[in-house]
């Protein structure tokens with residue numbers, strides 16, 4: 001599946017002037033704002049993960065763009081979000097030495113209604129430049145309650161763990177796996193996926209996210 005070129009700024013929707021190779025996805029103002037305000041500078045800790053990193057803070061224009069990416073069929077935004085994640089993976093390639101890139105699954109009904117899994121689009125776009133295989137390894141159990149309806153951290157963790165199942169075809173035994181997700185909020189879902197991948201035999205799991213909620 002190809003990634004479509006967008007002629008509007010991903011963050012503010014302004015039309016972009018056709019300059020250079022025409023590959024710019026942000027207007028100059030938003031590009032500056034990303035550098036000043038949205039670039040995630042904190043380390044992330046996901047229980048069970050050998051390391052974790054996120055490219056951006058999930059707030060303001062980034063949050064709005066992520067919502068459009070997920071809920072308004074802007075799958076072409078995957079190219080921009082993935083471009084923010086690529087340097088993180090490049091920096092860590094020698095230490096992570098990944099064998100496989102995988103991604104957080106979404107439910108079957110949601111996939112059917114949306115037509116794509118945003119985490120899968122991101123995973124494919126970050127794996128490709130490094131010639132890493134990108135495969136599904138997990139699936140979402142149908143009809144699991146939403147994380148946001150859980151009363152506390154313990155309940156969220158239990159619910160997140162119950163929501164995920166291994167894919168029968170998954171082959172992660174002994175592998176160094178990068179798990180790609182779109183947003184990290186509490187980290188409960190990412191932690192549950194990491195735990196499951198470890199239980200499935202992955203030697204190490206690294207988490208790479210497009211964005212994380214600030215101040216967690």
Ligand SMILES: [Zn+2]
Pocket residue numbers: 009010011012013014026027028029030031
């Ligand atoms: Zn803009």
